[in-house]
Amino acid sequence: MSSAAAAQPILYSYFRSSCSWRVRIALALKGIAYNQVPVNLLKDGGQQHSAEYKTLNPMQQVPTLKIDGITISQSLAIIHYLEETQPNPRLLPQDLKKRAQVRMISDHIVSGIQPLQNLSVLERVGEKKMEWAQHCIKSGFQALEQILQHTAGRYCVGNEVSMADLCLVPQVFNAERYKVDLAPYPTIMRINKALLELEAFKVSHPARQPDTPAELRA
Known part of the structure; x- marks a missing residue:
């Protein structure tokens, strides 16, 4: 090397x-x-x-x-x-109000949704882990959809990719894994679709990693 x-x-x-x-x-x-x-x-x-x-x-x-x-x-x-x-x-806007919104959305996902449905928690929940994961994601997405209706442009906050977008896309991926009905969250899904068109989100996708099992590769 x-x-x-x-x-x-x-x-x-x-x-x-x-x-x-x-x-x-x-x-x-x-x-x-x-x-x-x-x-x-x-x-x-x-x-x-x-x-x-x-x-x-x-x-x-x-x-x-x-x-x-x-x-x-x-x-x-x-x-x-x-x-x-x-x-x-930049992943944090220069405008302080937008920066606060980015941090709010990021924390909403990173602290308020993802930890409640991660592997270590689901192992403790046991047989009802799918039901539990769906409940946690739906509850979080209901709030997030309302927030994004006030902050979003093309992406989570305005028209520049931010730290909030880095948190959103993986969480939508989790929601899809746990078979959450995403129809009630049109703003979330619109932003997610736009972000997945960007090269940085494509190359970092779980389907394209060195340790991705062959059957899950894109």
């Missing part, structure tokens, strides 16, 4: 992890080359629980990014670091 390759950031990721997908989109948008290390959340009892990985991420979650001599976990913390160190293209 060349010294240039060795200096590239390393992203520990799982192809279907929505949190990992957020970071992959950010890296793609900002044109940051990186090496990807798959962490299979299901294999071997969950590779995120291995002693080796736990030293990188004590929460035993993905993603984890090694960059610039530090190790960062939590997707929004990673995205904020990328934004502050490589601010072009």
Whole structure:
């Protein structure tokens, strides 16, 4: 491996992890080359629980990014670091009111929807995990649809891709996985469709990752 390759950031990721997908989109948008290390959340009892990985991420979650001599976990913390160190293209608007809206929508998804239907929670729920996931996503999407009706242009906040959009698309993917009826959320679906046309969202898609099972590849 060349010294240039060795200096590239390393992203520990799982192809279907929505949190990992957020970071992959950010890296793609900002044109940051990186090496990807798959962490299979299901294999071997969950590779995120291995002693080796736990030293990188004590929460035993993905993603984890090694960059610039530090190790960062939590997707929004990673995205904020990328934004502050490589601010072009912007993922946070310059306008402070729009910036607050972007953060609000991001937190709505990252704190109010996704954690309630992630793997560790569903394992605890047991037989009713599909029903539980659908309930959590529907409840969150009902609120999100109302919010976006006031903030959206082409994307979540106006007409520029922002951190909120990086959170939205993976969450819609989760909703589709859990067979949520998305007809009641036309604003969400319109924005999601527009974003999936962008190259950064395509190359980072779960169907196109190194660890994507062959039967799920695009």
